[in-house]
Amino acid sequence: MYFNSQFTDFFKGLAAHNDRDWFQANKKIYENEVKKPFYQLVNDLLSATNSKIQVKDAVFRINRDIRFSKDKSPYQLHVSAIISDGGRKDMQYPGLYIQLSAHQQWIGGGMYMPDKDNLLKIRKAIIADPKKFQKLIDDKNFASVYGTIKGDKNKILPKELKGLADDNPWVYNKQFYFMAEYEDENLPCREDLLPFILQHYKASEKLNRYFADIIST
Numbered sequence: 001m002y003f004n005s006q007f008t009d010f011f012k013g014l015a016a017h018n019d020r021d022w023f024q025a026n027k028k029i030y031e032n033e034v035k036k037p038f039y040q041l042v043n044d045l046l047s048a049t050n051s052k053i054q055v056k057d058a059v060f061r062i063n064r065d066i067r068f069s070k071d072k073s074p075y076q077l078h079v080s081a082i083i084s085d086g087g088r089k090d091m092q093y094p095g096l097y098i099q100l101s102a103h104q105q106w107i108g109g110g111m112y113m114p115d116k117d118n119l120l121k122i123r124k125a126i127i128a129d130p131k132k133f134q135k136l137i138d139d140k141n142f143a144s145v146y147g148t149i150k151g152d153k154n155k156i157l158p159k160e161l162k163g164l165a166d167d168n169p170w171v172y173n174k175q176f177y178f179m180a181e182y183e184d185e186n187l188p189c190r191e192d193l194l195p196f197i198l199q200h201y202k203a204s205e206k207l208n209r210y211f212a213d214i215i216s217t
Contacts, residue, residue, distance in 0.1 A: 002041045003100075003188040006033040011077055011102035018073040030062075038079045038100070044194055045083050049096070049201060057087035077101055083201070085212075092118055092215060094208040096201045097179075105187045107200040108146065108179030111211050118215045123161060123171045125214045130168045136207045142178075145203040151175025176211065178204065 010029050013022065023030070043055045051058075058081045066072050082088050084095020091113045099106040114122060126133045137148055153172040157165055165171035180200060190196060 001189065001191050002037040002193055004033065005189065007037070007100075007188050008102045008185050010034055014075060015077050015102065018075055018077070020074060023075060034079060035062075038081075041194065041197075042081045042083070042098075045081075045096070045098075045197060045201075048194070048198055049083055051083055052085060053087045057089065058082055058084075060088050094211040094215075096197075096204060096208075098197060100188045103183065103185050105182040105184060106179055107182075107197060108177060109204045109208055110149065110175075110177035112151075112175055112177040114174075114176070114215075119174060120158070121214050121217065122176060122211065123157075123165075126168060126170055127161070127164045130170075133170065133210070136210055139206065141203045142207060145200055146178040146180055149173065149176055149178055151177055178207070 006029060010026065010033060013026065039055050039059065042058050045051075046053065046055065046058065060076075060080045060082070062076050062079065064071075064074060064076055066074065078099050078101035080097070080099040082091075082095050082097050084093040086093030086095070092115060094109060094111055096109045097106065097112075111118070111122065136142065149170070151173045152175050154174050155172075157172065161171060187193075187196075
């Protein structure tokens, strides 16, 4: 077991007192009951998935970037990490995203922020072989865990794609991500948390590899 009830209690307290004074007063709890076990969880995930990156490259900071935000709360109300070849500094790589908090837990992946070039590559690949893409989405394991692909769509496509996407609405997507969401504050305290997350990884592996192969060409 990586976490206990102090994990949930810490984030409930932080939600009520999101300021530096409270955080500093409870920093030992954060270090011992949140950060340390989360780093161990991520390290175990990296090992189990044969990832080449280090823990520090996968884990997102708990400090929020408030420079351009109206919300000046200094801390995130969750811990999160991305298990991918690019890590948190390069969001062009598909991977497994995990986010744990006091109330809502997210596990997902795919292409959340493809840049212009990679988006075009994905769209062209779908147009070239729509059945291959649909087969991956319809995979029983993927569908049972994630449902389907999510993401915002464009109303207008580049000229070179107009007419080619008439029979495939997926081409209008500008995001290709998937997410399993759990409204369960006890999920982080599961004894089988690592294999539970790895089940999600296995369910997304084929689709993530599909995207990775596309953007690497």
